[in-house]
Amino acid sequence: xxxRKYLIWLIVxxxxxxxxxxxxxYMRHKALTDGQNRxxxxxxxxxxxxxxxxxxxxxEAVKKMILAEAVKKFRTAKSFRVxxxxxxxxxxxxxxxxxxxxxxxxxxxxxxDNQYFDTIIIGETVYVRQGLDQWEMTxxxxxxDFGLKFFASMLTSDDTPxxxxxxxxxxxxxxxxxxxKCTLYKTQxxxxxxxYDIQFCIDDNRQxxxxxxxxxxxxxxSEYQDYNALFLIERPxxxxxxxxxxxxxxxxxx
Numbered sequence: 315x316x317x318r319k320y321l322i323w324l325i326v327x328x329x330x331x332x333x334x335x336x337x338x339x340y341m342r343h344k345a346l347t348d349g350q351n352r353x354x355x356x357x358x359x360x361x362x363x364x365x366x367x368x369x370x371x372x373x374e375a376v377k378k379m380i381l382a383e384a385v386k387k388f389r390t391a392k393s394f395r396v397x398x399x400x401x402x403x404x405x406x407x408x409x410x411x412x413x414x415x416x417x418x419x420x421x422x423x424x425x426x427d428n429q430y431f432d433t434i435i436i437g438e439t440v441y442v443r444q445g446l447d448q449w450e451m452t453x454x455x456x457x458x459d460f461g462l463k464f465f466a467s468m469l470t471s472d473d474t475p476x477x478x479x480x481x482x483x484x485x486x487x488x489x490x491x492x493x494x495k496c497t498l499y500k501t502q503x504x505x506x507x508x509x510y511d512i513q514f515c516i517d518d519n520r521q522x523x524x525x526x527x528x529x530x531x532x533x534x535x536s537e538y539q540d541y542n543a544l545f546l547i548e549r550p551x552x553x554x555x556x557x558x559x560x561x562x563x564x565x566x567x568x
Contacts, residue, residue, distance in 0.1 A: 435461035479503035
């Protein structure tokens, strides 16, 4: 019996030790695994992260980024319409301008004396009419220069705020415009070594709704719409020049 008893312990003893070792290994492995799972679980609070590690973007950098994106969209637009209102030395000019890339422009203006002036510029060819007069082709240097400068500004390879003369160090102020459903970005541009105010109204799609520009002589407000819309600017129909023979001229006088 005693032999059997010790024999049983010789058999059971190692088994108990083995079970003990197995259970210890299991509990150790489970503890390590649970600890690893807790480290990999990102759903809960992260005590090892500090608020200093989650830095917010610089507000001034965000303003400049949004303005830059809006200017790039504006410069790369294929077409648009714009309502213009400018007050120069107390004289107000209003009108509408249509542009189709690359070289088609139509400007319809009402001058301070209520005269209506219409012009179409296609490349370097300028057509004008005043009021309800007939269209005529003109070599007016001012009109040609205006068209060429406008086309150059829209076809420039520079599609950054610098294309408006805005320096990199220019501060930007923002303000919501609930009426126009956009945000005003007020900054400054440089012209002839002087700084002047310029204000962009930018909507949620990063498109320019309006630009208000201060000039030495006054200010200009431009309100934009119909970006990339499909419309045409055609050459106007000029009056036919009737070449009449002497016989027809004589017959008409009889």
